[in-house]
Amino acid sequence: MNMMAETTLEPKQAQAMNEPVYKMIGNKVSVFYGTKQALFEVSLPVREKTVTALIGPSGCGKSTFLRSLNRMNDTIDNCRVTGQITLDGQDIYDPSIDVVELRARVGMVFQKPNPFPKSIYENVAYGPKIHGLARNKADLDQIVETSLIKAGLWNEVKDRLHEAGTGLSGGQQQRLCIARAVAVSPEVILMDEPCSALDPIATAKVEELIHELRSNFTIVIVTHSMQQAARVSQRTAMFHLGNLVEENDTDKIFTNPDESRTQDYIMGRFG
Amino acid sequence: MKTPLILLILALMAIGAYVAGRARSHALSRTSKVKTHSRPAYHSAYVALAGLLPAVLVLIVWSIASPIYIDRTVRATLPSDLRIDQASEALNYGTVSIVARGVEQLTEAEIAAAQAGTVKWPELLVSKAVPVAADVRPEIIQAALKRTAMDAASHKAMAAVCIVVAALGAFLGYRRLAPSFRARNHIEKLMLVTLALCSTIAILTTVGIVVSMLSEATRFFAMVPMHEFFFGTVWDPRFAAAGAGGEGGQFGLIPLLAGTLYIAFFAMLCAVPVGLLSAIYMAEYASPRVRNLAKPALELLAGIPTIVYGFFALVTVGPFLRDISAELNGLVTGNYTNFIQAQSVLTAGIVMGIMLIPFVSSLSDDIITQVPRALRDGSLGLGATRSETIKRVILPAALPGIVSALLLTASRAVGETMIVVLAAGVAARLSPNPFEPMTTVTVKIVNQLTGDLEFTSPQTLVAFALGITLFAITLALNIYALYIVRKYREQYE
Numbered sequence: 001m002n003m004m005a006e007t008t009l010e011p012k013q014a015q016a017m018n019e020p021v022y023k024m025i026g027n028k029v030s031v032f033y034g035t036k037q038a039l040f041e042v043s044l045p046v047r048e049k050t051v052t053a054l055i056g057p058s059g060c061g062k063s064t065f066l067r068s069l070n071r072m073n074d075t076i077d078n079c080r081v082t083g084q085i086t087l088d089g090q091d092i093y094d095p096s097i098d099v100v101e102l103r104a105r106v107g108m109v110f111q112k113p114n115p116f117p118k119s120i121y122e123n124v125a126y127g128p129k130i131h132g133l134a135r136n137k138a139d140l141d142q143i144v145e146t147s148l149i150k151a152g153l154w155n156e157v158k159d160r161l162h163e164a165g166t167g168l169s170g171g172q173q174q175r176l177c178i179a180r181a182v183a184v185s186p187e188v189i190l191m192d193e194p195c196s197a198l199d200p201i202a203t204a205k206v207e208e209l210i211h212e213l214r215s216n217f218t219i220v221i222v223t224h225s226m227q228q229a230a231r232v233s234q235r236t237a238m239f240h241l242g243n244l245v246e247e248n249d250t251d252k253i254f255t256n257p258d259e260s261r262t263q264d265y266i267m268g269r270f271g
Numbered sequence: 272m273k274t275p276l277i278l279l280i281l282a283l284m285a286i287g288a289y290v291a292g293r294a295r296s297h298a299l300s301r302t303s304k305v306k307t308h309s310r311p312a313y314h315s316a317y318v319a320l321a322g323l324l325p326a327v328l329v330l331i332v333w334s335i336a337s338p339i340y341i342d343r344t345v346r347a348t349l350p351s352d353l354r355i356d357q358a359s360e361a362l363n364y365g366t367v368s369i370v371a372r373g374v375e376q377l378t379e380a381e382i383a384a385a386q387a388g389t390v391k392w393p394e395l396l397v398s399k400a401v402p403v404a405a406d407v408r409p410e411i412i413q414a415a416l417k418r419t420a421m422d423a424a425s426h427k428a429m430a431a432v433c434i435v436v437a438a439l440g441a442f443l444g445y446r447r448l449a450p451s452f453r454a455r456n457h458i459e460k461l462m463l464v465t466l467a468l469c470s471t472i473a474i475l476t477t478v479g480i481v482v483s484m485l486s487e488a489t490r491f492f493a494m495v496p497m498h499e500f501f502f503g504t505v506w507d508p509r510f511a512a513a514g515a516g517g518e519g520g521q522f523g524l525i526p527l528l529a530g531t532l533y534i535a536f537f538a539m540l541c542a543v544p545v546g547l548l549s550a551i552y553m554a555e556y557a558s559p560r561v562r563n564l565a566k567p568a569l570e571l572l573a574g575i576p577t578i579v580y581g582f583f584a585l586v587t588v589g590p591f592l593r594d595i596s597a598e599l600n601g602l603v604t605g606n607y608t609n610f611i612q613a614q615s616v617l618t619a620g621i622v623m624g625i626m627l628i629p630f631v632s633s634l635s636d637d638i639i640t641q642v643p644r645a646l647r648d649g650s651l652g653l654g655a656t657r658s659e660t661i662k663r664v665i666l667p668a669a670l671p672g673i674v675s676a677l678l679l680t681a682s683r684a685v686g687e688t689m690i691v692v693l694a695a696g697v698a699a700r701l702s703p704n705p706f707e708p709m710t711t712v713t714v715k716i717v718n719q720l721t722g723d724l725e726f727t728s729p730q731t732l733v734a735f736a737l738g739i740t741l742f743a744i745t746l747a748l749n750i751y752a753l754y755i756v757r758k759y760r761e762q763y764e
Contacts, residue, residue: 075651077559104654114645117668126663127653177649184653 023048023188023218024069024106029083031064031073038064041083042244044237046188051210051219053229053250056239057265062222065239066190069220070106071099087188104131107186111193113173115165115180120157123165123176124148127184143183150216151179152209171202178209182217189213191221195228207232226266230254238262277330277430281437285323288441292318295448309455317454320461321444326437330429337425345418350410363411366403370415371422373401382416484742487726487735494729495522500736506699508719508730522733524740526701530616530709531741534695535684537620537705538627542684543677545624546631553632554639555661566636573629581693584622589613589694592621596706611706619695620705623687630680638672639665675752682745688713712741 024046031039039061046052046069054062064073071092073079085092092102104127115123124144127133134140144161148154153175157168165176174194181189191210195203210219210232223229229236230250237247238259246259257263292315299314300307307314346354346364354360373396374382384390392412396403448454492500503523549569553562596611611617642665650660666673688711696708697718719734726732 070652072648072652075648100654100656102654103652107654108648108652110645110648110652112645114643114649116646116649116664126650127655130653130655130659130663180649180653 020045020050021048022046023088024220025086026065026069027084027086029065029068029081029085031061031068032080032082033076034078038242039068040242042239042242044244044247046218046220047235048218049214049216050235051214051221051233052235052237053233054220054222054237054239055224055226055229055265056245058224060239061242062237062239063192066192066220066222069188069190070103070108072103072108074099104184105186106188106190107181107184109174109177109181109189109191109194112197113170113177115168115173115176117164117166119162120148120165120168120176121161124179124183127180131184133184147179147183150182150213151175152205152212153179169202171198171205174198174202174206175209178206178213182213186217188218188220191219193222193224196224203228226254238265240265273426274330274334277433278327280430281323281326281330281433284326284434284437284441285319288322288445289315289319291441292316292445292448295445299448299450303450305450307450308453313454313458314448314452317457318441318444318448320458322437322439322441325440326433329436330433333425333429333432337429341418341421341425344421345414348410348414348417353408353410366407366411367414367418369401370396370403370407370412371418373399373403374415374419376401481739481742484735484739487732488739491729491732491736494732500524500733504701506715508733520730522729522736524712524737526699527710527712527715527737528740529701530695530699531685531711531713533616533705533709534619534623534691534711535681537616538623538684538687539677539681541621541624542627542631542680546628547635547673549628550632550635550639551661551666553636555657555665566633570629570633572626573633575626577626577687577689578693580622580626581689584618584690584694585614588622589615589618592618612708614694614696614708616695616705616707616709619691622694623684623690626687626690627680627684630683631676634676634679635669635673638669638676641672642668671755671758675756678748678752678755682748685745685748686713686741687711688717692717712737716741 022045026042026044026046028041028043029039030037030041042061042065044065054066056062067073068081069085069092071081073081081093087102087105090097092106116126118126121144124147125134125140128140128143134143145154145158148157153172156172157176165173168176174197178189178194194210195206198206207228210221213219221229221232233250235247236250236253238245238253238257238261240261245261246253246257248258253262254266257266293311295318296307296311296314300311309317342364345367346360349360349363349367353363376399377385377395381390381395385392385395392409393403393405393407500522501524503521504525505521505523506526507521509520553566553569557565590613592611592615593609593613597607597609600610601607646664646668647660650664651657655663691711691714695710697710697714698708699710699715700708702709716734716737719731719737724731
């Protein structure tokens with residue numbers, strides 16, 4: 001399967017550094033909730049096999065942008081998206097696109113760990129079963145195991161795969177959710193403040209995990225923590241009041257941003 | 272002085288106390304150096320209640336105790352030949368009560384005249400439209416006069432005591448007002464007592480109902496052995512004709528219980544799929560506009576009185592099923608006789624099912640919408656379709672709640688009466704054929720208790736045994752529903 005194939009490849013970092021490959025490109029994306037506009041013509045490219053952090057004060061539209069990348073905004077009544085978002089050059093809001101298939105390619109991890117009230121095994125097997133990724137039980141077992149290994153959870157749960165996923169600790173639950181997302185072999189993983197409900201130790205584990213996942217997946221992460229953005233991401237985009245303020249290499253944003261608003265936010269003067 | 276007037280005076284006193292307490296509290300907060308513990312509203316309410324509550328309590332106790340005392344005293348004054356046994360005493364004391372009511376309407380001058388003998392008592396009373404025999408005994412008249420006098424005295428004393436208690440209470444309450452006085456906490460405690468009292472009343476009523484049913488049922492089981500009732504397969508109670516004595520009927524519960532469960536089963540068979548699927552549509556698919564329109568419309572069904580559903584069954588559904596069965600039979604065998612009777616288990620089941628749809632859908636809808644949005648997002652975010660999400664995540668998570676909703680609905684189906692009377696008839700038969708009439712426990716309870724009855728024969732007492740059995744069934748269903756909810760409650764946290 002292609003997921004397995006990818007794990008064996010060397011990360012093409014050198015190539016990404018020189019001439020960036022864009023996995024997803026947002027072009028003048030505006031989002032409306034009813035009559036209220038939450039996002040104003042945001043144009044943001046997302047590089048392949050890179051962690052892109054979206055930062056900014058609460059209500060700045062970073063989660064809204066993230067959710068429009070896999071059309072999760074469609075599930076909200078009255079929500080309307082204009083502009084263009086492409087995945088590998090294909091418009092994801094095009095009527096010919098199957099939203100279900102899109103979400104299988106662009107997975108999502110949510111703010112609060114939300115394991116299903118099923119066993120650990122069933123939680124991870126959920127996506128592969130729906131999409132028919134496993135031909136038989138052995139296949140499925142294999143997918144579950146590799147996903148849990150990738151999420152760094154295998155050693156902790158291998159003896160109790162059939163216990164309830166809701167019985168795990170908060171940090172373990174969040175890593176289970178990441179394993180669940182990884183199991184459908186997405187190309188992009190969106191993370192909406194994945195550590196905001198976790199304690200520092202669990203946060204450190206998830207951050208380490210994000211670091212490892214970068215070699216196989218394109219990751220977009222929304223975070224409230226400047227330190228986290230600095231630690232896990234290579235590119236950072238700063239949002240304010242529904243606008244994209246600037247987007248650049250993380251090192252540059254945190255040491256020498258072009259915009260004074262970015263500087264102020266990072267220094268903690270507002271937000 | 273009459274009780275309403277006393278209550279009015281007490282209310283006015285309470286208002287006065289409230290105003291006084293308020294003034295004092297304001298004065299306190301102005302002059303005191305420390306911050307007052309409670310706000311003026313609490314202080315004034317405390318003063319008002321300190322007067323009002325004890326006075327009302329006295330009023331209630333007095334109103335209950337004084338008639339009992341007066342009755343006993345007056346009864347004792349009746350000569351012994353007027354109270355040979357309980358019946359004659361009750362009869363003669365009844366006359367005393369009637370005369371006493373007449374005496375209350377007389378002026379003092381009229382009473383004096385009658386006492387002096389210038390006017391005859393019976394004539395005087397009859398002129399006031401009080402029915403009294405012409406040869407009424409003078410002892411009875413005297414007893415009535417004594418009762419009237421005692422009543423009046425009691426009322427006066429009660430008024431005086433109440434007002435004194437109210438004044439004293441309010442005064443003591445007023446005296447306690449101080450910046451450090453915790454009136455707020457006292458009022459809080461009072462609220463607690465009031466609330467606890469109300470729930471106690473609700474619980475005691477339930478207990479009372481059960482106890483009264485149990486005691487009547489015990490009387491029934493003294494006449495009919497328990498095993499004949501619970502395991503008897505024939506329901507033939509005969510008539511409870513007065514004086515018929517000895518002609519005991521057969522009181523077999525089984526045919527009724529079978530009918531009840533059979534009809535409830537068909538009702539659930541209709542209600543559960545339709546109700547559950549419409550709940551899923553309402554909760555997951557319907558746009559807010561459709562939902563706002565369709566949900567109240569569906570719940571309107573729950574507001575229709577069950578007797579109206581009964582008409583519907585009798586006039587529309589029953590004949591329709593009968594005719595269509597005749598047509599079907601004709602098409603298949605060439606013999607145009609109906610195999611579904613107009614009154615049948617099926618008719619009752621279908622119509623009761625329609626009645627239950629809003630219960631199932633409304634309860635399930637609430638439960639489904641309670642499933643956290645995070646679970647929905649999690650599944651959709653993995654690329655599941657809506658129906659996959661519902662089938663694999665939402666319904667399993669909501670299942671305990673839905674099961675308990677269905678059990679609650681089932682206990683309604685078991686207790687339903689009117690639809691069954693009209694749709695399935697009153698014939699207590701034991702038959703596996705759902706196209707024929709059967710009847711239920713509740714219908715037979717109504718049957719046994721309609722008409723002029725004496726509550727000593729097993730024919731009427733059986734109703735209580737049936738009632739307690741039905742109560743046990745619905746109680747068991749409800750407890751089981753609660754148990755399921757508790758057991759699986761922490762499933763999604």
